[in-house]
Amino acid sequence: MDETIINGINTVWVLLGAFLVIFMQAGFGMLEAGFIRAKNSSNLIMKNFIDFCFASMVFFLVGYAFMFGNGNSIIGFSGFLLLDAPNQSGIPLYAFVLFQAAFAGAAATIVAGAVAERMKFKVYLIYSVILSAFIYPVVGHWIWGGGWLSQIGFTDFAGSTVVHTVGGSSALIAAYLLGPRIGKFNKDGSPNILAGHNIPMAALGTFILWFGWFGFNAGSTLAVGDGELISLIALNTCLAAAIGGITSMLAVWGRWGKPDLSMTMNGILGGLVAITAPCAFVSPGAAIIIGALAGIFVVYGVVWVEKFCVDDPVGAVAVHGVNGIWGTLAVGIFGQKALGLAQEGLIFGGGFTQLGIQLFGVLAVVSFCIISMGIVFKIIKSTVGLRVDKMEELKGLDIGEHGIDSYSDFQLFLTK
Amino acid sequence: MDETIINGINTVWVLLGAFLVIFMQAGFGMLEAGFIRAKNSSNLIMKNFIDFCFASMVFFLVGYAFMFGNGNSIIGFSGFLLLDAPNQSGIPLYAFVLFQAAFAGAAATIVAGAVAERMKFKVYLIYSVILSAFIYPVVGHWIWGGGWLSQIGFTDFAGSTVVHTVGGSSALIAAYLLGPRIGKFNKDGSPNILAGHNIPMAALGTFILWFGWFGFNAGSTLAVGDGELISLIALNTCLAAAIGGITSMLAVWGRWGKPDLSMTMNGILGGLVAITAPCAFVSPGAAIIIGALAGIFVVYGVVWVEKFCVDDPVGAVAVHGVNGIWGTLAVGIFGQKALGLAQEGLIFGGGFTQLGIQLFGVLAVVSFCIISMGIVFKIIKSTVGLRVDKMEELKGLDIGEHGIDSYSDFQLFLTK
Amino acid sequence: MDETIINGINTVWVLLGAFLVIFMQAGFGMLEAGFIRAKNSSNLIMKNFIDFCFASMVFFLVGYAFMFGNGNSIIGFSGFLLLDAPNQSGIPLYAFVLFQAAFAGAAATIVAGAVAERMKFKVYLIYSVILSAFIYPVVGHWIWGGGWLSQIGFTDFAGSTVVHTVGGSSALIAAYLLGPRIGKFNKDGSPNILAGHNIPMAALGTFILWFGWFGFNAGSTLAVGDGELISLIALNTCLAAAIGGITSMLAVWGRWGKPDLSMTMNGILGGLVAITAPCAFVSPGAAIIIGALAGIFVVYGVVWVEKFCVDDPVGAVAVHGVNGIWGTLAVGIFGQKALGLAQEGLIFGGGFTQLGIQLFGVLAVVSFCIISMGIVFKIIKSTVGLRVDKMEELKGLDIGEHGIDSYSDFQLFLTK
Amino acid sequence: MKLIIAYIQPEKLTDVKQELYAQEVYKLSVTNALGCGQQKGFHKFYRGVEEEVTLLKKVRIEIAVNDNFVDRTINAIVKGAQTGTIGDGKIFVLPLEKCIRIRTGENGNDAIG
Amino acid sequence: MKLIIAYIQPEKLTDVKQELYAQEVYKLSVTNALGCGQQKGFHKFYRGVEEEVTLLKKVRIEIAVNDNFVDRTINAIVKGAQTGTIGDGKIFVLPLEKCIRIRTGENGNDAIG
Amino acid sequence: MKLIIAYIQPEKLTDVKQELYAQEVYKLSVTNALGCGQQKGFHKFYRGVEEEVTLLKKVRIEIAVNDNFVDRTINAIVKGAQTGTIGDGKIFVLPLEKCIRIRTGENGNDAIG
Numbered sequence A, B, C: 001m002d003e004t005i006i007n008g009i010n011t012v013w014v015l016l017g018a019f020l021v022i023f024m025q026a027g028f029g030m031l032e033a034g035f036i037r038a039k040n041s042s043n044l045i046m047k048n049f050i051d052f053c054f055a056s057m058v059f060f061l062v063g064y065a066f067m068f069g070n071g072n073s074i075i076g077f078s079g080f081l082l083l084d085a086p087n088q089s090g091i092p093l094y095a096f097v098l099f100q101a102a103f104a105g106a107a108a109t110i111v112a113g114a115v116a117e118r119m120k121f122k123v124y125l126i127y128s129v130i131l132s133a134f135i136y137p138v139v140g141h142w143i144w145g146g147g148w149l150s151q152i153g154f155t156d157f158a159g160s161t162v163v164h165t166v167g168g169s170s171a172l173i174a175a176y177l178l179g180p181r182i183g184k185f186n187k188d189g190s191p192n193i194l195a196g197h198n199i200p201m202a203a204l205g206t207f208i209l210w211f212g213w214f215g216f217n218a219g220s221t222l223a224v225g226d227g228e229l230i231s232l233i234a235l236n237t238c239l240a241a242a243i244g245g246i247t248s249m250l251a252v253w254g255r256w257g258k259p260d261l262s263m264t265m266n267g268i269l270g271g272l273v274a275i276t277a278p279c280a281f282v283s284p285g286a287a288i289i290i291g292a293l294a295g296i297f298v299v300y301g302v303v304w305v306e307k308f309c310v311d312d313p314v315g316a317v318a319v320h321g322v323n324g325i326w327g328t329l330a331v332g333i334f335g336q337k338a339l340g341l342a343q344e345g346l347i348f349g350g351g352f353t354q355l356g357i358q359l360f361g362v363l364a365v366v367s368f369c370i371i372s373m374g375i376v377f378k379i380i381k382s383t384v385g386l387r388v389d390k391m392e393e394l395k396g397l398d399i400g401e402h403g404i405d406s407y408s409d410f411q412l413f414l415t416k
Numbered sequence D, E, F: 001m002k003l004i005i006a007y008i009q010p011e012k013l014t015d016v017k018q019e020l021y022a023q024e025v026y027k028l029s030v031t032n033a034l035g036c037g038q039q040k041g042f043h044k045f046y047r048g049v050e051e052e053v054t055l056l057k058k059v060r061i062e063i064a065v066n067d068n069f070v071d072r073t074i075n076a077i078v079k080g081a082q083t084g085t086i087g088d089g090k091i092f093v094l095p096l097e098k099c100i101r102i103r104t105g106e107n108g109n110d111a112i113g
């Protein structure tokens, strides 16, 4: 009887987590749409819906098999369509699949913001299917499916690397190959403001992401136990987000004289990304330090990306890429054996072992994503073409790709 | 002790479901308001709030008694105000009432979209109280309260018929009797575009509905058990939604040359409606087929409704009516005895028995709703009148009915 | 084993509650931003984010220690940074801290709406840190931390006093000292309309708050038990909200001839605030009466506040202040011994004892907040200054304080 | 050449455009406007406060025409916009000295059409 | 007849309307505008980028009047809109050849009011 | 004095402003407009219905200038807005009788700049 009850509770917990992570799609959609111009916002949201639709389909069909199937240390290869799919999660297969499919969708959708306002919709479909059917599950297999990175002791509790670094580095290469939006950079390389059209909507997205992230991190335990671990994770998640918002606000305030709301929201998200890998292995105090630095990294990350004339309208690279890496490394710095990590982190006297593994692992993942997605985009570029034409970009992708404006009754004033 | 714990868990699960279903009101509100013109959006949301306010009040006062009270096979008749109310749900009465009241609210609110932009607010109040106090509980009694449909083996797990077909067919008759919005159809019967004013808001609504639907379907087990069944339901729900979005996008893309976001969202919702009845009785593979067809039905349903010059601004008939019926039938086609259905479905060799019962039952419900709501609306029409006057319709119901614009600081450009 | 399981379930429940309460920040943000003018909406949301960021940080650092630490009957004084923090909640410390920090954030954010559109951002930061680090925890200590009010039998189940009256009375003194927005009152003291710029967004906020309130109230049990109590609380919460919406709509309709959506939403929230204290001690019937009166109090409260030329753009004083008091008193009127209250309420023959204690307690809290926050604001006023300058107020605080418009692509028409 | 400015009821824009097309006037520019005139305003209600609104939603049309087109343009606008109720709007005719087509630099009567 | 166009600060619209009413000028049309002149712009900040904004929010008023109303109309606008600080705005007066009331087809001086 | 009205493509506003500045024309007013001319419209699709859109987004510029500035202003606008494709826009020149600076009450040629 007890076992049934425990299975029941654990399933409730993971399903709650899955629902929350799926709801994060709304968060990504609102955040990213709010940060771009009105004329492209339906296009962004369409991508958002459809990448999750495809992600959950292909994860069911093949992704789970690549990620958690029996295979070698590079890739899994059993359990397609979930037929005889292995399941070591301790919870019902279908609950686990749903939870994992939600993660795959999150990784795919991160890129949407970075390529916003100029990528062809068709291209987005192709790339996003490839990412969620193949790239993400392969990296997932390495780290969570018993693959080579997990074998050398690489640890990523809830996905700073698996989800966010994958998303963030794919976003970087995509934005780079795609080129900046018309009008983003002047001839001398200095950036212009292409302001987000609906900051309150972006704010709502950020709140939804914060809310959903509790499911993302605390759900990743896959078990409730006596409640201690999930409590720690939930508190760490909240504190890292909160301090990330504070430090990013202060950084932007100090540097440019005004507390920028959009950066503050990015800082909150940066804190959340950074705490994702270490959330189970660190104390609340460490979570605060991790989040505080994340908030600062976001601000400078955003500026730094623009230095290279890479145009990332929503800050996906800084939030998910930079802080995905930072969070992964933080495991090796602040992680504690007492909390279940294999080695003590750097500041607890464990030396550089874990940190080295973390660094090596995350670099491997970054390289894999940049190379494989780079090849994918290069092929698409020389066949279908990546960008909509100039006229369409000026008029907006909502009309161009989908036939209708996002805000039909409103007078928009669009001079760029 | 074990029993207390199990009761506790089950209550947590059903309450979580109830919270999510109540939150779906926000989804309906945002979706429907986003799909209509700015000048009527507060009116729509007001209906949305107030129908749920009334639904939960009247369900508490009389609806529960009609639905779950002891009575005959047509209607229940004990437990008014929940005094000595019978409760066979296995969970605390109050949790069950809240969950069911949330369902009643959903049924009522479905109609709001179909009658948007022209129905008098007072009329909406009257109709919605009648629907949630009487029509819905009666149908509910037939199917879930031990009434005649349940006695002949009609099966609707989470409400494709009870909630969505009731809502959808009431929407149809209401929209028909009300007549189209000014400017919707040309003299030759061809439709014009009266575009939704805030597609991102509608998208948010769709995401919220998707999120809430997990509570709607998986909560309907009323028990957690070992977690297997709720996992199956949750996964089925997600897959049907995802594929519904994909097929509707493809259908609209193929037919009109552009992937329309509003139709894609309707397709997702169509998939959700269709999987609602069969979610517990079918495999994920079947859920995909059910959702895939639902997505296509939505697209053609929307066009088909307009063929008759019935003006349904948000597609409520196609989404909830057509796919409520489809989902109900799907139980008889794809249902499995192994998953607890009384008979095998058609494709599992059970023949047409279950399918026949399903068809009969859903037609009975459609007829009941169309006739009873038809009478209600006819009476209102010849007394209070259904529509606002032409000037008010042109100026917008926000000002006309409630005294204030939805978007006071924005320049709107309203030429229709 | 059983105990582990029960701890696990209880933790799941409280964490779910905490997530929902944290999500309420989004509700407050959308509601308040929607009720003010477009030119100040990012400023409001920024306050919303940052007060919660600070609230969770300072609650972790010192607030918990003041509130639940060992100390005297006025203030706690152990467990700073949660080091050796006492925990009598029966659930893991970190879960309890998160839940309580979310409450502290709610109290702080209530004020944001009342001081909207004119208070300096810096001032808001200072005040909000003081409120969540000190004022709120002290009151919390009195009532929930074993302090003097709890010793005399004052009872506030989920925070009508601790959260809402604290927030509402701080809002009152803040709005009073700050003075009205330019253009709000004519020379003769009669008010003008400064209409909310995005009522659908405010509606979304209200729905989110309603959703989150289930966590607020039902989560406050800190335990699931056999599910009966949490079911009662959830149903009471829903009914009070629903009837609050109905009565406020009717009141405003009867008085001014149109059913005002913004007042209806305030009525729903008023119902929620009022049921917060008594939710566990009253029957659903009583919840309906409490909510019904709350809806009416909100309408007259809003008008009454304006009589004194106090400008509260979102109705925070009427919703949280007036109904926080009303809810607190309602415990003494409708509370039942059978449901765990120390004394029967007035209508159950318990006489005026409990009611008297409630009245005394809530007045003590109001006085404490008004005096202490009054001093805080007075000091700030005479040093930093409370208000932005006139030009900035006219142009909007979004540009003035944060550097960017909320709705860059939209044509706004701002003549006041 | 003349510049014709007309204020009409927003919902009449489609009709006016059709009448103009029927008269072979294909070029026009439109802006969103608010107008106040004989037409009665209405009352707003919000949170217990009532206010009169006198500026009503209008659409402003601007058409540059050659002199021989002035009358048919005016007639077309009147035909499309007239309902006979207060608030139908006004037409103003201004002298236009020059007209240049940006694309070609063309000037005068040719540039107008 | 003249057509008077005025650009004013948005927050002055109510005052200007009141002054016009006091002078018995009841009819006017308003559009949303942006203006750039001597008034200094301001700086926007967004995600680490700074930009100067020179187009500021203004309100554009258009009033058709008979010749004998020109001066009082101008004076009323000046009275309502003047603060003495840069950015107060401009008034332009154009010759108006014709004025037609759409509702009645009335023409000329009668149609204006 | 003349009042110059120009309709241009929205994305050309920045260029036009730059050219005007280069010609020392610093003052101008801008409104949002929709225009219909030779430029082909496009098709909207929504929920299975297709519709032609003929009113396209334009920006309307209004500049009051002294007579000796008319040509350079026109040239600057043409230079900034011309792409050679249909839809580039039009410039209209109207006689301007009076110009008043609200701030100072100044009148005529001085008030314009």
Ligand SMILES: Nc1ncnc2c1ncn2[C@@H]1O[C@H](COP(=O)(O)OP(=O)(O)O)[C@@H](O)[C@H]1O
Binding pocket: D007, D034, D035, D036, D037, D038, D039, D056, D058, D085, D086, D087, D088, D089, D090, E027, E028, E029, E030, E062, E063, E064, E065, E101, E102, E103, E112, E113
């Ligand atoms: N003298 C005027 N100057 C500017 N605009 C005017 C003038 N007269 C009328 N209008 C515009 O025409 C609209 C309709 O005028 P109104 O007096 O309400 O109706 P009618 O012309 O039918 O009597 C007004 O709302 C305003 O926009």
Ligand SMILES: Nc1ncnc2c1ncn2[C@@H]1O[C@H](COP(=O)(O)OP(=O)(O)O)[C@@H](O)[C@H]1O
Binding pocket: E007, E034, E035, E036, E037, E038, E039, E056, E058, E085, E086, E087, E088, E089, E090, F027, F028, F029, F030, F062, F063, F064, F065, F101, F102, F103, F112, F113
């Ligand atoms: N020559 C002009 N042409 C068009 N609009 C003008 C002209 N001069 C001024 N304006 C309008 O008047 C507004 C105020 O002018 P500005 O030069 O800033 O102030 P002031 O007139 O007090 O010196 C401008 O923002 C612009 O909209």
Ligand SMILES: Nc1ncnc2c1ncn2[C@@H]1O[C@H](COP(=O)(O)OP(=O)(O)O)[C@@H](O)[C@H]1O
Binding pocket: D027, D028, D029, D030, D062, D063, D064, D065, D101, D102, D103, D112, D113, F007, F034, F035, F036, F037, F038, F039, F056, F058, F085, F086, F087, F088, F089, F090
């Ligand atoms: N006669 C006219 N009256 C008013 N506006 C006009 C007129 N002709 C052109 N316009 C404006 O100029 C814009 C461009 O004109 P269009 O005919 O499309 O291009 P082109 O001038 O290059 O042939 C139109 O969209 C409209 O706003």
